[in-house]
Amino acid sequence: MFLQLFYALKHEGIPVSLREYLTLLEAVKAGLGETVDDFYSLARTILIKHEEHLDRFDSIFSQYVAGSMKLSPTDLSKIQEEWLKYVTENNLTDEEKAMIEAMGGLEELAKRFQELMEEQQERHQGGSKWIGTAGTSPFGANGYNPAGYRIGQSGSRNRSAVKVWDKREFKDLSDKEELNTRNLKMALRRLRVFTRQGHEEELDLDKTIKNTSKNAGFLQIEMVPERKNNVKVLMLFDIGGTMDDHIDLCSKLFSAAKYEFKHLEFYYFHNCLYERLWKENRRRFNNISPTFDVMNKFNDDYRLIIVGDASMSPWEILHPGGSVEHNNPESGLVWMDRITKKFKHHVWINPNPKDMWEYSESTRILKQCVNDRMFPLTMEGLSSAMQMLKTSNKRSTNVSNSEERFG
C-alpha cells in the first residue's frame, strides 16, 4: 500500500532504499502509525535522512494522502486491499462493478486517480471531477470534502493532520541537490594538507625505539601529535546570469567541498569580483560583505577557489562602473589583482569547456589575472587545480617542517 509513496519519493530524487521501506512496514505492523498524524511522523522519521528533503517529503506526502484519502476518509493504515474489496462488494451495484472491471480493476482506478491528483496544479480540483464523471467509484459518493482531510486529528493540541505537511515549514532547508558527489570529493581529496599540530597523542614508534636504545633498554615513550587535514579554503562562486546553465554542477561541487574541507568559507559574486561579496543570494542587495573585509578576515594561508564561467563583456572587468548590477568605483581588474596578491594559492574553476575559453575575451583576461591558473570543471581539471593549490603552497607557507603532503 505504501509502495506508491515509496516510489513517489524515489521519483522525486529522495534517496530511499528498500531497507527503509521494510523498516517502515515493520513499524506499521507493530502498530506505530495508527493515525494519519502518527503515520506521517513515522514515515518521515524512517524514510527521510536530510532536512533538505523534508519539504519535498511534505509535498509528496500531501499528494499521497490527498490521493489515498479520496478512496475513503479513514485512517491510512486501515486501507488494505481486502478492505477495498469489501467496500466494492458491498456498496456497488453489479453494473458499477462491471464498469470498474472494464477500467482495469479497482487498483488501476485508484492508481489513475493518484496520477491525476499528482498532475494537477490545484490539489482539490479536477480529481474529484474526474471521479464524478466516471461515476463508478465507491468514493464518488463522498465527493470532495475538505473535512475529509482532517481525519486523524485528535484533540485540539495536535494540529490538523494535513496542515502540518501542507505548511511546508522546511522550505528554507530544501535544496534540489543530488548528493551524488563522490567523484568530486575524491578529486578535492587531493588538497589534503596534513599537519601535525596540537596535543601529542600518537606513539612515535621510531623515536621511541631510538630513545629506548639510547636509554640502555629502559623504555622511553615518545609521542607526536596526530596527522590532520588542516587545509583552509575560501570559495567564491559566480552566481546568476550565464552561470544558471551550470547551477547543477556547481552545487555538486559546493556540497563536495563542504564535505571535504573542514575550514571552508564561501561567498557569492556576480560575473566579476568587485568591492562586494555576499553570503546569501536571496539577500544579495542588503546583506553584503565588503571584499576588503573578507580579504582581511582570512589569513593568506587560505586557498582561494573562484568558480565562475568568466563570460561577460570585457568592459565589466576593465572599467570602473562596468558592473551590470551596480556602479563600481574600481574596476574588476583592480579587485582581481588585489585578491590574487593576497591569496597566493588561488585557482579559477570554469564550468565552460576549455576549448571555448579562447573565443571569449573576458575569459582570456581573467585567465591572465589568475596567473593562468584556470581549470575546467571536470574531474581532470579539478584534480590539477587541487594539485596546483597544493604545490603553490610549497614556496610560500612557512609551516614548520612537520608538514607532510600526500598526493
Add this chain to the structure above:
Amino acid sequence: MSFKGTETYIASNELQVAVNAAIHLEKPLLVKGEPGTGKTLLAHEIANSLGKKLITWHIKSTTKAQQGLYEYDAVSRLRDSQLGNDKVHDIANYIVKGKLWEAFDSEESVVLLIDEIDKADIEFPNDLLLELDKMEFYCYETQETVIAKKRPIIIITSNNEKELPDAFLRRCLFHFIRFPEEEQMKQIVDVHHPGLKEEMLNRALSEFYRLRKVNGIKKRPSTSELVDWISLILRDDLLKDEPEDGKRKLPPHLGSLIKNEQDLMLLERMFS
C-alpha cells in the same frame, strides 16, 4: 514501553512517534535541529521517563570511533613489563572499555547518547556502521566478539557541521526538531516557570519571536535561551510596563538571548 515526554520536557507528537519508533525498531535515532531546541536533553528525558540508565558519549573533533569501543593501553603494559608486574601476562588487563562497550555490556537496556557526532572526523560515522547496525564488534586484542546483551536505545545528535555519510544515515531514523510555535512554547515555558502571568508570558514571547524574525541575525535565540532569559526577567521583575514613549526598545538582559557580538550591534543599530 513508550515515550510521551515528561513533566519537564514537552515533546511534540512527531518527536514521540520518532522516539517510540527508535525504541521499537531498535535503531539509532539521529536528532537534528537548531541549537538550543533540546536535542541533548531529549536523551536525558527518555532515560528519566523510562527509568533507564543514561550513558553519554560526547564527541569531540579528536574522538575516534575506536575510543567508543575500547582502547588498548600499550604504554602502561610496556611499563608494567619493565617493572615485572604479573598483570602484564593478560592483555585483557590493558583493555579500557569505551562507552559503546559499556552500553552493550549492561544487563538492562540503557539509553546511549552520542552527542554532537558531526564534531568528529568525516570518517567517524563510517567506522561505526557495523557496531550500530548489528550492535556488536570484535575486540582484536582479546579475540572476542562483544554483542549487546540488551540493545541500547541510541540517540545521536548533530548540529550539521558536517554532512553525514549516506550509509550511516540509512541505518538511523531521523528527526528534525522544529522550532516550537507559540502555543507549544507557552507549554515549554510553563514547565520551567510555572505560574507565570499570562500577560507577562505573552509579552516575553512576542519580544522573543520579534528578535527571531530580525533579518540578518546570525544566531537566533532559541528555547533554552528563552527559558534563561525569562528567569532573569523574573528575578529583576522587569518587562512589566509598556514603554512610555511608545518607542520600541531593546528588551532587558539582551545578552542572555543574543550571544553574538555582531548580532548585538545589529540590534542596537536597529533599535536606536
